Amino acid sequence: MGDHVWLDTQSNSEFNVPIGAVVKDSDSGRILLEDDEGKEHWITARNMHMVHLMHPSSVQGVEDMINLGDLHEAGMVHNLLIRHQEQKIYTYTGSILVAVNPYQLLPLYTVDQIRLYCNKRIGELPPHVFAIADNCYFNMKRNKRDQCCVISGESGAGKTENTKLILQFLAAVSGQHSWIEQQILEANPILEAFGNAKTIRNDNSSRFGKYIDIHFNQNGVIEGARIEQFLLEKSRVCRQAPEERNYHIFYCMLMGMNTEQKKMLNLGTASEYTYLTMGNCMSCDGRNDAKDYAHIRSAMKILMFSDSENWDISKLLAAILHLGNVEFEAAVYDNLDCSDVMDSPHFSVASKLLEVDSSELQNSLTNLSIIVRGESVSRPLNIVQAADGRDAFVKGIYGRIFLWIVNKINSAIFNPTSQKPKNRYQSIGLLDIFGFENFSNNSFEQLCINIANEHLQQFFVHHVFKLEQEEYLAEHIAWNNIDFTDNRQALEVIALKPMNIISLIDEESKFPKGTEATMLVKINSLHGKSKVYIPPKSDHDTKFGINHFAGIVFYESKDFLEKNRDTLSANVMQVVHSSKNKFLREIFQGADTTKRLSTLGGQFKQSLEKLMKILEQCQPYFIRCIKPNDYKKPLLFDRELCIKQLRYSGMMETIQIRKSGYPIRYSFEEFFERYRVLLPWSVREQLKNDARQSCIHISEAVLGKDESWQAGKTKIFLKDHHDTVLELQRQNILTGKVLLIQKVMRGLKDRSHFLKQRKSAVAIQSAWRGYCCQKDFRMVMLGFGRLQALCRSRQLAKQYEATRAYIIRLQAMCRGYLMRQKIAEQKKAVCVIQAYARGMLTRRIFQRMTREYKPEATNICLEEEKHLIQVLGPVKGREEAILLCLKEHLTTLEREEAEARQRRNVLANKPTNHDVLSDQEMVDKIFGFLPSMIGGQEGQAPLGFEDLETKSNKLNEVDLDMVPMSVELEEEADGLEEYTFPKFAATYFQGSSTHTHIRRQLRHPLLYHEDKDNVLASLVVWVIILRFMGDLPEPAMFAKNATTNSGSMMTHIYDTLGRKNQVQFRNDSPNMGISSLKLKRSSKLTGKVTDQLRSGEEAFQEDSSISERPMSNLEKVHFIIGNAILRPDIRQLKVACCVYQPLGEEILLTSGVRLALRSSMV
Structure with missing residues (x-):
């Protein structure tokens, strides 16, 4: 109960292999098994031979399939199945990575994951595409050799996504986050929009091949890149298979443009255009065409596409859609079948967008000009030929747009200065090419795609099997040859021999009267007996087959020659050159000026040969992408489909050769130079003249004598894990040495710093002591100064007080003197005034009294005089009267004199003017009559x-x-x-x-x-x-x-x-x-x-x-x-x-x- 076993289902299928199962029950000699697909099987004692015990390594699965105990196809598939169910989509086969497409987003590609896999060797962490990218980067810097990563697999297996992930990792680990890195990353959305489309097997299928060569400087920083494109599937612009779409850019443009832009281009919805509805599929689950269009426009801005260039591209794409809606009607002219363009607004809009004369465009689409004896002769075309001519024109426009975009991107991300010898760069190449295809109807494009995959398979076989085994024999390494499937013969028949199939197709395409029938006759006559070529079953059968490394594929030869010619009629080219659209003329002139062969097959063959030369100069890494099912559903694993892919990719042989082989090899000099730090100094000095013994001594010391490493004549051969162990050991020793150097340098730095600090401290202490002494001295001096100032101020204060007292006394005396003088003057003035006033009053009184009493006095005097005259006589009487008057006058004078004397005595007794009066007395004396109140304030x-x-x-x-x-x-x-x-x-x-x-x-x-x-x-x-x-x-x-x-x-x-x-x-x-x-x-x-x-x-x-x-x-x-x-x-x-x-x-x-x-x- 609970044992894991292998169950042989005895199926007649070509890809039948034992399936993993678990024992659920045992009853009466029977056992109940549940296989990996969830099916139950009762196995009786008679069928017990169908059950085999599973190795423990296969139960839980392994990260590296070289470590499988059950080394067969069933063990590989079961290991991938277990890991796929656990969402572990990556598995190693030595240094080769097997990637199973999960068809869902997994949290495996975050920034934390990039940091985790940085500077890690293969095997240190679980398998990941980042580990392959990091090893490419590490070996490029370590070995100073260009690296390449070949990503292969069927369509829909995830090649493009893994390519983008490697680009993302390399841009991150270069450490600069520069503008050029961002431009390289932003090139992908543009190329996908114009070169990818939805197919039955893949919603984002690459319909072209590309090789991205990323350039690094000596410090490992990205300086630029260059993109090479191969064999764009231009026929998809005109026709698509059911449930497939045209290129993404058309749908993105129609969904992402605003109303005003679409109105200027007379565009509607996708359902209105023939070129977009031939597959009856105008939407794609999981894609947002409007959002993608905004991303495409922003990426174009980053890659220096101007607004005018974007608009010119949009105009030509709109013209392609309008030309697709142009229809032709049959006509007869001089007993010849001809055609005319039917009246349609689409034709006039297309002519306007192309900026050509509509009559000239119509003539070029319905007539064909040929040169006969030096003269141009025009021949009318029937409906089918006119439609084919229109489609050829459309494909020519789109193909040249795509080529111009690739060149534009290269002009932005390629740095020509890195080509100079003194600035020689290292590079990492990423090959993302279309996978092997086998549809119900395969045409010339599928033949070219499968030929490319044959070349890549041969490169893999040659690098993994042939070169290794040849090198083992040359170095006298103990080795048992491993049989493997070699596709060399198929490749020679298809593309390498002088009269190969591609050459024959090219030759027939060059003849004006060549047809597919004559082409098949020539191919049958030359390769009919080959095991690779399968001729048509009859003369009327237009299909032929080729036995590829991935299986037999039958091709429909119809339109082979037309697709291979890839030329436009002279009429169409004349219309293009007469166009007022500068961008249209530019893309056609640029394409014409490049040196290229006249046939598409010849161009593709030339590009492949150039690509293979580049790959052969690089140290390759391989990523095998596996498609788990044909339904693009997550967690669904089709065992037969996966076995088929593993088998034709040679994965079984790869495991065998990786397990018993030595993928890592160094020359003795290189090995000793890199790992000499693993030897003690004394041993190193003894063996420094013998590189081989030094390498053996290092390997025995680190790897052990019993490990499966071998030393040849000029090289030492290691397993993948040996390289990891050596690198880790070297890293540890170097880290220790670095720490020692850092410790010494830090000690030296700290000692120097300490000496400077101590010197500075002594200087500071000296300065501080001097400062304190100077401060104390200044305080003493200040104290003395203050003491002196106090003494002087005391003396001055005493002098001041004395002087002030004298001055105040003098001022008082002066003021008193002045005031007394002033008061005396005022008194004199008052006395004078009073005297004058009294005099005036007295005189007035006297005058009044004189006036009043004069008559009476006169009467009295007269009476007195009369009386005296009567008594004394007249003379005596008058004299007596006069004497009485004088006596009375003297009495008056004496009385006045007495009064004056009395006043003088009174004044003599009063204080003199020089007597000092107080202020209060003087004020009271002068203003004593006023109230004694201060302004109403009591x-x-x-x-x-x-x-x-x-x-x-x-x-x-x-x-x-x-x-x-x-x-x-x-x-x-x-x-x-x-x-x-x-x-x-x-x-x-x-x-x-x-x-x-x-x-x-x-x-x-x-x-x-x-x-x-x-x-x-x-x-x-x-x-x-x-x-x-x-x-x-x-x-x-x-x-x-x-x-x-x-x-x-x-x-x-x-x-x-x-x-x-x-x-x-x-x-x-x-x-x-x-x-x-x-x-x-x-x-x-x-x-x-x-x-x-x-x-x-x-x-x-x-x-x-x-x-x-x-x-x-x-x-x-x-x-x-x-x-x-x-x-x-x-x-x-x-x-x-x-x-x-x-x-x-x-x-x-x-x-x-x-x-x-x-x-x-x-």
């Missing part, structure tokens, strides 16, 4: 005005108008009583202002002034007077900024009056603006005050100004008197009115006060 005085601080003494408000006059100036008879203040106010005051006192700010001055500055000054004076009288409070916002100057009031007076003595102090003082405003000899206010006053009452409330700053009473008096002195226009009346109105009208009745105010204004 209690503690503001900062800086402590000397003026008094107790709160709120005065009772008295309406002066209601107080009766207590003194009547009857003695003044000068008429001043008529000029009362109310009368003056009613006459001259502006607005609603009256003589009564008001306690608010004015909007207009009391009197009219023309000068605006005088108006503003009057308003400010009014505010200051109100604050001086205590009717308007001081501003509180500036209280905290009040000055703390503790100088006396007289000092402020001296500062104000004695400007020359304290200029610097006045400039630095916050009262500089006031002082300058009061004492400057100018009729203008300062700019700041003027700007603030011009805006009226509101300006006083916006910002700090003279009227908004707290002021002492002395400053207010200075300000008021200063304005009165400096402004003549407001001196006599305005200030007086401002002062009289708050004091009231009653005070004006006192002539002394009135006289004092007048004197102050004067």
Whole structure:
């Protein structure tokens, strides 16, 4: 139960081999087996010979089929089946990779997988196409030899996809990710669009062969590439087999173009064109034609296709589609069958797109010109011939478009400088060619494709079997020859012998009257007895067969010669050369100028010979692609189909020769040069002159004496795994040496770095110590300097204080002296004024009294004189009267003298002018009649005005108008009583202002002034007077900024009056603006005050100004008197009115006060 066995089904099929099975049950001498396909079989004891035990290596499968215990076809197929079910699609056969198409996307080709397989040998990791690509790259760099990778298999086996994967890996491992690498990768979508199509077996079948030669520089970086194309299947443009499509580009163009572009080309849908509907298949599962078209356009931009070139290609492709819809109708002319083009919009559109004359195009399609005796003779064509001519024209256009595109791509990715000897490049070639084909109807294209596969099979056989066995014999290696299938004979009959089949077809194609029948006659006569060639069964049979290495294929010879000729009529070529379409002329001229043979077969044979020469110069790697089923379904494995492919590819013989052979070989010199590091130094020195013994010693030391490696005459022969072991061992030793070198170099570098650091550290320490000493020294010096400065400053401070005290004392004395002088002058002036005033008053009184009492005195004197005359007589009486008058006068004089003496005594007892009075006493003496209040502010005085601080003494408000006059100036008879203040106010005051006192700010001055500055000054004076009288409070916002100057009031007076003595102090003082405003000899206010006053009452409330700053009473008096002195226009009346109105009208009745105010204004 559970044993794995081989079951021989005894089938009559050609590809019948034993199948793997598992024992499920055993009953009564019978066993139940379940084979690999899921079928159950009861095996009786009589049929037990059909069952064989399976080797353990075949149960789970192996990565390298050389290691199979069951070395036969059944074992190979079973191994591939097991791995295919596990989605392990890659398997090794030595260094040959077998790839089974999974028909689904697998996560095997990511960037991580590329990194994983980079720098890995075959066998280190599971089989993968990346491993083959990496070994190609590694051996190219190691051996300095060109490499090639031959990818073969049937159509649909996955050759193109594996080619793209190898390109992707090589572009990644080159390490540059340059623009050229991207261009090489982007060439694939373009070539697939124009050269691939959907067939029955493959949805993306390559209908041409290509060899991509990738160029690397000495550093292994991609520098460029070149693409060679072979045998494009041009007949597919005109006709397709059922369930097949035309080339992808047609469907992509129709689905991807926008409406405007299609309208310009008069294009519709794919179902409208004959060339796209012949296979009744216009869509392909898994393909998005619109998306692919966008990818194609972007790839063309990357490969430097201009927009005009893209449009020219689209125009010719559209012309091909329109020409396919052109139909011909039969006609008879001079008893000759001829044809005419039927009226159709497609023909006119095609002529327009080709930019040719429609009549000339019609003539070229319906007539054939031939040269007879040097003259051109035109012969009409029937319907069939005209259609064939049209198809030939279309195929010629498409073939030349494809060739031009390949050349355009090469011009973008090929670097000609790498061809120079000094820039010699290494290369890796990738051959992606059509697989072996055998359809129900095989034509000339299938013959060429199968011939190419015969060449590749011969290259494989020659390289894997023939060369190896010949080399084993030449090197005297112990070897048993292995029989293998050689297709040399078939290849000679088809293409190598002088009169081979291809040569005969070419020869017959060159004869104008040659036909397929005459061609078959010649082939039958020369190769009829060959085992390779199978002649037609009868003279009327047009099919012949060829026994290829993959089986017998029968070919339909019809149209062989026409397809092989690949020429266009002179009429068509004349139309092309007369076209106004530059691109059309360019592609035909470019194709004509190249040196090529006249037949397609000759061209293809020449290309194959060139390709085989390139391959023979390279070290090849082989990838055998296997198609698991014909239905393109995943996880479906057709055993017979796979056995057939393995058999004709010679895989069985390959396993045998790879298992017993030596695929890896080196000359002794090359081997020793590469692996000498595996020998100890002493042994290496002893054997350095004997390369063979050195190689043997290395092999025995690393591989062992019993391993299956051999040393020949000039070379050493190894297995694949031996090469891997040697490379790994060499890599390990080199890695150790590299690590040792790196360690020493790092030590040297670190020691050098350490010495530099230590030297730098010593320098830094020295500099730091010096810096610290210098810093300490600077600190000591700074300390001494500060000490000296303190000592000097102390001395200077003492000197300053002493000097300042002297100066202050001197200033006080000077100010006192000046003030006493000024007060004495003022007193003298006042006395003079008073004397003059008293004199004037006295004289006026005297005059009045004289006028009043003179008549009475005269009467008294007359009466007295009469009385005396009566008593004493006339003479005596007059004399006595005179004496009485004189005596009375003397008495008056004595009384006046006594009064004068009394006054002098009083003045003598009073303090002299030189007595020093305090500031407070002087202010109280002069301004004692004013209220003792600071601008309405009671209690503690503001900062800086402590000397003026008094107790709160709120005065009772008295309406002066209601107080009766207590003194009547009857003695003044000068008429001043008529000029009362109310009368003056009613006459001259502006607005609603009256003589009564008001306690608010004015909007207009009391009197009219023309000068605006005088108006503003009057308003400010009014505010200051109100604050001086205590009717308007001081501003509180500036209280905290009040000055703390503790100088006396007289000092402020001296500062104000004695400007020359304290200029610097006045400039630095916050009262500089006031002082300058009061004492400057100018009729203008300062700019700041003027700007603030011009805006009226509101300006006083916006910002700090003279009227908004707290002021002492002395400053207010200075300000008021200063304005009165400096402004003549407001001196006599305005200030007086401002002062009289708050004091009231009653005070004006006192002539002394009135006289004092007048004197102050004067």
